[in-house]
Amino acid sequence: MVARVVVYGVGPIGQLITRAAFERGFDIVGAIDVDPQKVGRDLGEVIGLGKTLGIRVESDADKVLRDTKPDIVLHSTGSFFDRVYPQIMKAIRAGADVLSTCETLAWPWYRYPDLAELVDNYARSREVTVLGAGVNPGFVFDVLPAVLSVTLTRLDKITVIRSLDASKRRYSFQKKIGLGMTPSQFAEALSKGEITAHVGFAESVLLLASIIGLRLDRVEESQEALIAERHYETQYFKVEPGQVKGVVGHGSGFIGGREVIRVELRACVGCEDFEEVRLEGEPSITWRSTGTLGDPATAAVIVNLIPRVLSARPGLITLKDLVNYSYFTL
Numbered sequence: 001m002v003a004r005v006v007v008y009g010v011g012p013i014g015q016l017i018t019r020a021a022f023e024r025g026f027d028i029v030g031a032i033d034v035d036p037q038k039v040g041r042d043l044g045e046v047i048g049l050g051k052t053l054g055i056r057v058e059s060d061a062d063k064v065l066r067d068t069k070p071d072i073v074l075h076s077t078g079s080f081f082d083r084v085y086p087q088i089m090k091a092i093r094a095g096a097d098v099l100s101t102c103e104t105l106a107w108p109w110y111r112y113p114d115l116a117e118l119v120d121n122y123a124r125s126r127e128v129t130v131l132g133a134g135v136n137p138g139f140v141f142d143v144l145p146a147v148l149s150v151t152l153t154r155l156d157k158i159t160v161i162r163s164l165d166a167s168k169r170r171y172s173f174q175k176k177i178g179l180g181m182t183p184s185q186f187a188e189a190l191s192k193g194e195i196t197a198h199v200g201f202a203e204s205v206l207l208l209a210s211i212i213g214l215r216l217d218r219v220e221e222s223q224e225a226l227i228a229e230r231h232y233e234t235q236y237f238k239v240e241p242g243q244v245k246g247v248v249g250h251g252s253g254f255i256g257g258r259e260v261i262r263v264e265l266r267a268c269v270g271c272e273d274f275e276e277v278r279l280e281g282e283p284s285i286t287w288r289s290t291g292t293l294g295d296p297a298t299a300a301v302i303v304n305l306i307p308r309v310l311s312a313r314p315g316l317i318t319l320k321d322l323v324n325y326s327y328f329t330l
């Protein structure tokens with residue numbers, strides 16, 4: 001039977017997810033969003049399909065979920081579990097599995113242990129599965145190095161470096177990394193939560209550690225602005241010399257004061273697109289790619305995970321429960 005899918009959040013990422021799910025033959029039965037520019041319009045039109053789908057984007061989530069009874073909700077409205085959890089609870093109440101791009105849901109016990117327990121208990125009681133996934137967290141900084149580590153007989157340290165050209169990313173990505181702001185505007189907006197830059201360094205470190213069985217005793221994360229030395233222009237922003245052209249940040253995991261996991265992100269206008277995974281141990285290896293295209297990759301990860309989530313155990317799970325092929329620590 002083809003799974004019945006509701007998309008919850010039809011922003012740029014939700015649109016890519018919807019299109020990928022539609023093209024892969026899933027039965028899209030409903031769409032939820034609060035943006036007045038989308039509510040009331042046909043989903044096919046909103047995602048630029050070139051034809052209507054006979055599904056109207058609606059803002060009343062409870063009604064959509066009650067009327068359509070989906071098997072799974074593909075959720076992409078926000079990055080912070082404490083803000084999106086009421087939406088996730090609605091989907092659970094409707095008896096649907098939830099697959100979300102919410103970054104902090106990738107390892108929810110780090111920032112929100114109480115909420116994680118609440119959602120886990122509720123999902124178990126309703127016999128549904130909730131999973132946070134995507135390209136990062138969800139692949140580049142965590143699942144990818146975990147899988148690559150399977151070729152080592154001794155693992156001492158994992159370093160992942162991801163560099164991406166922000167000018168190729170969606171408007172909301174360029175906005176959240178502060179393009180065109182002055183350094184002080186960036187610092188203030190970041191501290192007030194008006195922009196987030198990258199969310200999920202710590203979640204990726206903890207997810208990776210859990211897959212390979214490393215018991216970390218400390219995790220840290222940080223990020224700062226990269227300043228333009230010349231004029232840049234993207235489809236959405238103009239960046240003058242002295243203004244923010246992107247961000248650089250990292251997450252680290254430590255055991256006994258030794259850094260055993262380090263994930264680094266450099267996202268700026270004009271940055272090179274690549275990922276590099278360095279595994280130190282026996283044997284040491286370096287793996288490098290020409291760069292994963294983050295937005296379509298997120299949609300692909302979500303859609304490819306649908307069957308896995310539909311058959312997963314009930315409760316709040318992480319990709320650790322689905323990835324079973326890596327180096328292991330006794």
Ligand SMILES: NC(=O)c1ccc[n+]([C@@H]2O[C@H](COP(=O)([O-])OP(=O)(O)OC[C@H]3O[C@@H](n4cnc5c(N)ncnc54)[C@H](OP(=O)(O)O)[C@@H]3O)[C@@H](O)[C@H]2O)c1
Pocket residue numbers: 008009010011012013014032033034035036076077078079080087101102103133134135136137138170172173294295298
């Ligand atoms: N894990 C990963 O690898 C990964 C990758 C890509 C993106 N993400 C995350 O996925 C999320 C979606 O990305 P995006 O770029 O599409 O974000 P976006 O541009 O903010 O779009 C989100 C959409 O959801 C709507 N929305 C917000 N709150 C809602 C609610 N309570 N009920 C229904 N709809 C609601 C928004 O409407 P308004 O605009 O009116 O608020 C908007 O249409 C972001 O948090 C992003 O950081 C994660």
